[in-house]
Amino acid sequence: MPARQEVADIFRRHGEAYRQAHDGRLGRVERRTMSAIELCRTAALGGHVEGCRSRGAIRVAYNSCRNRHCPKCQGQACRDWLAARQDELLPVAYFHVVFTLPVEVAAIAFHNKTVLYTILFKAAAETLRTIAADPRHLGAEIGLIAVLHSWGQTLTYHPRLHCIVPGGGVSPDGTRWISCRPGFFLPVRVLSRLFRRRFLKELRVGHDAGWLGFFGDLGHLAKPDAFARLLAEVRRLEWVVYAKPPFGGPQQVLAHLGRYTHRVAIANSRLVSMVDDRVAFRWRDYRHGARTKVMTLDAHEFIRRFLLHTLPDGFHRIRHYGFLANGHRAAKLGLCRRLLASQQSNREPSAESAAVAAERLTLTHRCPCCGGAMVTLATWRCGQAPPNPFWNDTS
Numbered sequence: 001m002p003a004r005q006e007v008a009d010i011f012r013r014h015g016e017a018y019r020q021a022h023d024g025r026l027g028r029v030e031r032r033t034m035s036a037i038e039l040c041r042t043a044a045l046g047g048h049v050e051g052c053r054s055r056g057a058i059r060v061a062y063n064s065c066r067n068r069h070c071p072k073c074q075g076q077a078c079r080d081w082l083a084a085r086q087d088e089l090l091p092v093a094y095f096h097v098v099f100t101l102p103v104e105v106a107a108i109a110f111h112n113k114t115v116l117y118t119i120l121f122k123a124a125a126e127t128l129r130t131i132a133a134d135p136r137h138l139g140a141e142i143g144l145i146a147v148l149h150s151w152g153q154t155l156t157y158h159p160r161l162h163c164i165v166p167g168g169g170v171s172p173d174g175t176r177w178i179s180c181r182p183g184f185f186l187p188v189r190v191l192s193r194l195f196r197r198r199f200l201k202e203l204r205v206g207h208d209a210g211w212l213g214f215f216g217d218l219g220h221l222a223k224p225d226a227f228a229r230l231l232a233e234v235r236r237l238e239w240v241v242y243a244k245p246p247f248g249g250p251q252q253v254l255a256h257l258g259r260y261t262h263r264v265a266i267a268n269s270r271l272v273s274m275v276d277d278r279v280a281f282r283w284r285d286y287r288h289g290a291r292t293k294v295m296t297l298d299a300h301e302f303i304r305r306f307l308l309h310t311l312p313d314g315f316h317r318i319r320h321y322g323f324l325a326n327g328h329r330a331a332k333l334g335l336c337r338r339l340l341a342s343q344q345s346n347r348e349p350s351a352e353s354a355a356v357a358a359e360r361l362t363l364t365h366r367c368p369c370c371g372g373a374m375v376t377l378a379t380w381r382c383g384q385a386p387p388n389p390f391w392n393d394t395s
Contacts, residue, residue, distance in 0.1 A: 005271040007071050007306065010279055011038045014299040021300065030307045036067035048376050069310055074262035081261060081318075082254050085145070088329070090336055093167035093246040094253045095185040099124040099195055100160040100240040104230065105203070107218060109159050114312045115211050116203075117159070121146055123199040124161045125321040131186050131194060132169060138186065140169030140178040143324030143332070147260045148317040153283040154295055155265055155305035162260055164253060167246060170323060170336060177339035185243055192241040199239075200231055261318055265309045274299070 015034050019026060039045050047062035064073045101109060101120065109116035125146060132142040144165040152158040168179040180186075206212050207227050214221045221227045247253050272280040272294055279302040285291045297305070311317060323332035 004268065005274050006268045007266065007271070008037050008040055010271075010274055010299055010302060013274070014277065014303060018300050018303050022304075026307075029310045029313060033067060033069045033307065033310050034303075036065035037070050040065035040067070040070050040072055050376050052373075068262070069264045071263070071266070071268045078258055078262035082258055085257065086254055088324070088333055089253065090166050090333070091340060092179065093182075095165045095167055095180075095246050096244040096256065097128065097163045097165060097185070097188075097191070098160055098240075098242045098244070099127075099163070100158075100242070101199075102234055102237050102239060104234050104237075105199075106157060106159050108203075108212065108214070108221070110157055110308070111215055111218065112206075112212050114315060115206050117148060117312075117315065117317075119199060119202040119206065120148070120159065120161055121319055123195055123202060124163060125319070126198055127191055127195040128163060128165065128186070129322055131190055133172075137190070138169060138178060138180055140171055141322055142166065142169035143320070143322035143336075145257070145324060146319050146321065147257070148311075149260055150309045151265050153286070155302070155308070157308045164257060170332075170339065174335065175339075177336065183246060185246075188241045188243050191243075192239050195241055196235065196237075196239040200235060204231060264311070265306045 011034055015038055019031070019034070041047075041062040041064055043062060045063040045065060047060060049058060049060050051058045064070070066073050068074060099120065101116075105116070109120075125144065128144055129142060132138045132140060142165060144163045147162045147164075148159070149162050150157060150159045165185065167185060168177055170176075171178050207224075221230060247256065266281065270282045272282060274280075277299045278296050279299050280294050280296045281302075282292055283295050285293050320326055320329065323329070323336060325332075
């Protein structure tokens with residue numbers, strides 16, 4: 001059986017040639033991402049040797065790069081994050097609302113990621129909270145988790161925000177829980193109009209303040225009159241806000257979140273082959289019944305598309321708002337549970353989720369022969385030569 005392909009294999013084979021071919025156009029984040037993925041879980045980053053005392057089995061484990069763009073490094077971080085979110089689930093329906101930027105605005109976002117992504121989060125969160133607080137719709141304070149997602153199935157640049165929202169909220173006076181209608185959260189047309197207005201207002205502020213940069217074909221937008229014409233054009237467009245049907249249950253919420261929170265661009269499992277300078281990967285064609293197809297790209301084009309989705313330094317792509325905001329989450333969730341007054345609200349999932357996470361972590365450190373615990377025999381750091389793992393350890 002051929003070895004499973006990884007993004008790291010593509011970068012190791014073709015990364016240096018790509019860097020040379022695009023030397024003047026690669027930024028620091030892109031270079032650091034490529035280097036981290038290439039070195040991930042190799043002897044160059046150090047590691048440790050672990051062994052089983054009873055059976056004598058020895059295994060070498062290399063350190064991970066911990067870069068948030070690396071397909072291999074975010075698994076445990078994702079599991080820990082999901083375990084924490086499981087403790088916060090309420091016994092209500094959850095909805096999935098997606099805010100998508102038009103192509104004309106996405107082109108600006110690519111060259112101004114920090115500014116435009118910040119505006120996207122702010123406009124989407126304020127839109128949901130404002131409409132939900134309106135007595136004509138829900139009349140309650142809601143909570144939401146927003147996750148930035150910038151890639152399509154074929155790795156093209158397609159920025160949008162995925163919001164996971166409990167189906168209800170706390171009344172303005174804090175005395176009762178107000179549930180949304182079954183199967184319906186908020187009107188998407190109203191959300192779309194307010195989102196468009198708030199986003200374009202913030203975009204105008206950013207342009208007037210000189211926070212935006214325009215390059216190449218977008219250079220003319222630096223002029224106020226040209227930018228004003230663009231705003232007028234996109235204001236006439238219907239901005240896509242999509243509210244999906246409610247999730248079937250809390251576990252569906254967690255499973256869905258896990259596909260977005262700690263992954264960038266593509267998972268290694270979608271890679272099919274790498275032959276010479278051609279990379280093949282699976283993708284879903286949602287325009288034709290979500291059929292699974294295989295796309296083949298030149299290796300340099302694959303790398304280019306992957307790097308489209310690197311995030312600015314320090315940018316948080318997962319954010320919490322409303323009663324799920326970090327500053328008062330515990331107190332607000334306690335209030336929500338009391339107001340819901342349901343049997344489910346008294347469950348204590350934290351011990352169970354923590355145990356599951358601990359069990360999963362422990363399994364990775366068990367002997368493949370007897371199932372016993374593996375102990376660390378030796379370690380080495382980045383830049384040091386790895387020790388010889390084949391020695392007699394009788395201690």
